[in-house]
Amino acid sequence: NAGVTQTPKFQVLKTGQSMTLQCAQDMNHNSMYWYRQDPGMGLRLIYYSASEGTTDKGEVPNGYNVSRLNKREFSLRLESAAPSQTSVYFCASRDSPTQNIQYFGAGTRLSVL
Amino acid sequence: GENVEQHPSTLSVQEGDSAVIKCTYSDSASNYFPWYKQELGKRPQLIIDIRSNVGEKKDQRIAVTLNKTAKHFSLHITETQPEDSAVYFCAATRLRDDKIIFGKGTRLHILP
Numbered sequence: 001n002a003g004v005t006q007t008p009k010f011q012v013l014k015t016g017q018s019m020t021l022q023c024a025q026d027m028n029h030n031s032m033y034w035y036r037q038d039p040g041m042g043l044r045l046i047y048y049s050a051s052e053g054t055t056d057k058g059e060v061p062n063g064y065n066v067s068r069l070n071k072r073e074f075s076l077r078l079e080s081a082a083p084s085q086t087s088v089y090f091c092a093s094r095d096s097p098t099q100n101i102q103y104f105g106a107g108t109r110l111s112v113l
Numbered sequence: 114g115e116n117v118e119q120h121p122s123t124l125s126v127q128e129g130d131s132a133v134i135k136c137t138y139s140d141s142a143s144n145y146f147p148w149y150k151q152e153l154g155k156r157p158q159l160i161i162d163i164r165s166n167v168g169e170k171k172d173q174r175i176a177v178t179l180n181k182t183a184k185h186f187s188l189h190i191t192e193t194q195p196e197d198s199a200v201y202f203c204a205a206t207r208l209r210d211d212k213i214i215f216g217k218g219t220r221l222h223i224l225p
Contacts, residue, residue, distance in 0.1 A: 045212070
């Protein structure tokens, strides 16, 4: 039981490049989330998915797209990376509505040059 | 939408003393208030949570208090230890609501 798994752990991109951050959970959770963490800004919600087939915008969705591929997987795509997207990205899942605890992945540290 | 304010942004306390972190929220319908701890280089993990039908909850050295009228809640850590050094995040949400917004975090330093 691995919990929430994110890949890659580290990534360096050049401005304008695209990439997809992968997230998978093996806890059969309904809800999944993408947050970014910047110094002094806390955890800001980018997108979330309440269930397979649904996605919703969070606080800072601009410049990102997401796909809830199935119940296990929720990916985050940067189509044209910008230096402002340099951050640590965390994926999380939650067994809503029965439980409210969010379980986080280990994070992806992304640098855009 | 929900807005969560967290204070202070940084807190230093002497080992053995108590630490208090405060959060306020804007949505009066919020009824679930979790606290997460993030150690350096690690992922956030839930340490305690409270629902709106109670005013206080304790778990060993940590406690959370809730004042629904004033729309604020606080994390209390007593007899602080070096391993309490971390960043702490609060959140406020409605049960069954999937959108969870966090405060900006408090970096707690425990001084020897």
